[in-house]
Amino acid sequence: MKLNVHQIEESAKQLTYEEPTEPLNARLVHGGVCDFEFPAKATVRVDYYRAGLELFFHGKIEGTVVGHCARCLEDYTFSLATNFDVVLIPKPDLREHVELTADELDLSYYSGDQVDLTPLVDEQIILALPTRPLCGENCKGLCPSCGANLNQATCNCTVSTGNPRLAVLRELKIGH
Ligand SMILES: [Zn+2]
Ligand SMILES: [Zn+2]
Incomplete structure (x- = not known):
């Protein structure tokens, strides 16, 4: 204009x-x-x-x-x-x-x-605009093993959210 x-x-x-x-x-x-x-x-x-x-x-x-x-x-x-x-x-x-x-x-x-x-x-x-696009602050993301959208489904993968080493791996996969 x-x-x-x-x-x-x-x-x-x-x-x-x-x-x-x-x-x-x-x-x-x-x-x-x-x-x-x-x-x-x-x-x-x-x-x-x-x-x-x-x-x-x-x-x-x-x-x-x-x-x-x-x-x-x-x-x-x-x-x-x-x-x-x-x-x-x-x-x-x-x-x-x-x-x-x-x-x-x-x-x-x-x-x-x-x-x-x-x-x-x-x-x-x-x-x-927000610095990072997130559908919600609590978005659970994708299962790092099977790729299921964890907001919509729970999968049968045995990823323990209590294991800090796995949590780090998850962050690495999801972070980029
Ligand atoms: Zn999301
Ligand atoms: Zn899974």
Whole structure:
């Protein structure tokens, strides 16, 4: 979603739109592995205004995420909702040899007549995702011997949960 910089005024305006998630889904694939994906568009509601040349965006992103559980390998669905606050400043002209302070280096920039909200929104979504996909904190994972999904069935393998050496082996198998 692109906004014309000249149409961002000091009085706040509100925009609600659906952000396509195909580019985001592509970013969420790492080495052929995909922990999370968005089956549908994300809804973005954003208030935006300016103070001089600084552009302010406050908003909320909501979407439905499909996670691929790292333990049992099943897909699970959850809702994601995250608030964001972003300030954009004009990109400094580096030809002027302006010394940037550490604070300024942390800021996000815009240049030209348009602000593209899509990369900002995608970044906020990625920050809001859990570090590891788990269908539930208590997911029992797969039996290391027969591969049964232990959330859905008990198998007949004689893996004692009380044996710490076996527990370590189980973690090794499931951990990656
Ligand atoms: Zn699971
Ligand atoms: Zn088993």
